[in-house]
Amino acid sequence: MSARILDGRMIGRAIRNRIKVHVDELFRVAGVIPGLAVILIGEDPASRVNVTNKMKACPDVGIRSTLIEHAKDVPAEFLVENIRRLNDDPATHGILVQLPLPPHHDVRAVLHAISVERDVDGFHLYNVGGLVVGDTIFSPCTPFGVMRILDHAGLPIEGRNVTMVGASAIVGKPMALMMMQRDATVAVCHAKTRDLAEYTILADVLVVAAGVLNLILPQMVRTGAVVIDVGINRSPDGRLVGDVNFEGISQKASYITPVPGGVGPMTVTMLLANTVSAARRYVERTRGPSIFLQDVTQLALQGR
Ligand code: GUN
Numbered sequence: 082m083s084a085r086i087l088d089g090r091m092i093g094r095a096i097r098n099r100i101k102v103h104v105d106e107l108f109r110v111a112g113v114i115p116g117l118a119v120i121l122i123g124e125d126p127a128s129r130v131n132v133t134n135k136m137k138a139c140p141d142v143g144i145r146s147t148l149i150e151h152a153k154d155v156p157a158e159f160l161v162e163n164i165r166r167l168n169d170d171p172a173t174h175g176i177l178v179q180l181p182l183p184p185h186h187d188v189r190a191v192l193h194a195i196s197v198e199r200d201v202d203g204f205h206l207y208n209v210g211g212l213v214v215g216d217t218i219f220s221p222c223t224p225f226g227v228m229r230i231l232d233h234a235g236l237p238i239e240g241r242n243v244t245m246v247g248a249s250a251i252v253g254k255p256m257a258l259m260m261m262q263r264d265a266t267v268a269v270c271h272a273k274t275r276d277l278a279e280y281t282i283l284a285d286v287l288v289v290a291a292g293v294l295n296l297i298l299p300q301m302v303r304t305g306a307v308v309i310d311v312g313i314n315r316s317p318d319g320r321l322v323g324d325v326n327f328e329g330i331s332q333k334a335s336y337i338t339p340v341p342g343g344v345g346p347m348t349v350t351m352l353l354a355n356t357v358s359a360a361r362r363y364v365e366r367t368r369g370p371s372i373f374l375q376d377v378t379q380l381a382l383q384g385r
């Protein structure tokens with residue numbers, strides 16, 4: 082078997098074209114340009130690359146983005162005060178603090194300062210808790226992007242065995258909850274899991290977000306499985322690769338996401354969708370519900 086490639090760039094482009102329609106409508110109806118504030122603290126090179134990718138995508142759909150940089154030792158009160166100001170800024174509809182923060186910062190305190198209505202990363206407690214009952218304002222972008230990839234390809238989730246490798250708050254845990262919401266049977270594995278292969282071999286859909294090069298080998302994957310690789314690593318020969326052995330697993334899986342060009346572009350696309358949704362919610366809050374098209378986040382979830 083040779084797996085079909087789930088092309089996140091292509092799927093992302095299709096969704097971004099639809100997002101653009103909503104951005105144009107926001108301006109036509111309300112004179113509003115969606116605004117995203119991106120906060121980068123410290124000098125982590127990977128975070129800077131991530132932030133650059135996110136900001137570069139914004140003008141393509143008509144979002145105005147602003148980068149706010151702080152030194153790694155910025156005082157917590159200053160940071161929180163800055164976020165509170167952005168919460169009240171009529172031109173800022175989404176706020177994102179790039180993670181991880183430098184070690185001495187209290188991540189929870191920083192994330193909790195972002196108002197739920199501007200939490201386009203889906204990290205606010207309301208949005209995190211909402212995943213349990215399937216009722217968030219904004220879903221976290223990476224798991225949201227994975228769902229969108231599966232839906233776009235018409236791959237069923239209900240009743241399937243899903244194994245999630247990685248239990249981070251950003252990807253693994255929300256991904257597991259989103260899969261449960263769609264009636265999958267979900268196993269969550271992490272660094273302390275014994276006998277990882279016993280879980281991965283059961284998976285109809287295997288999602289891997291562990292950040293470990295070559296963690297998943299072909300013999301750990303069921304023939305015909307759908308394999309979603311969220312990992313990003315540098316191989317010894319300098320290539321960007323995921324957590325799964327792509328060459329070997331492509332011979333066994335039915336579908337697989339490449340790295341790069343799989344989940345990464347979808348994470349950015351869902352951030353754009355959430356930001357435009359936040360701008361629309363802002364207009365509705367301040368001026369009352371009006372004649373908008375369908376909610377852009379819902380729209381991004383539907384159709385192929
Ligand atoms: N660091 C790694 N992934 C993410 C993400 O989705 N959002 C933010 N803010 N930081 C990240």
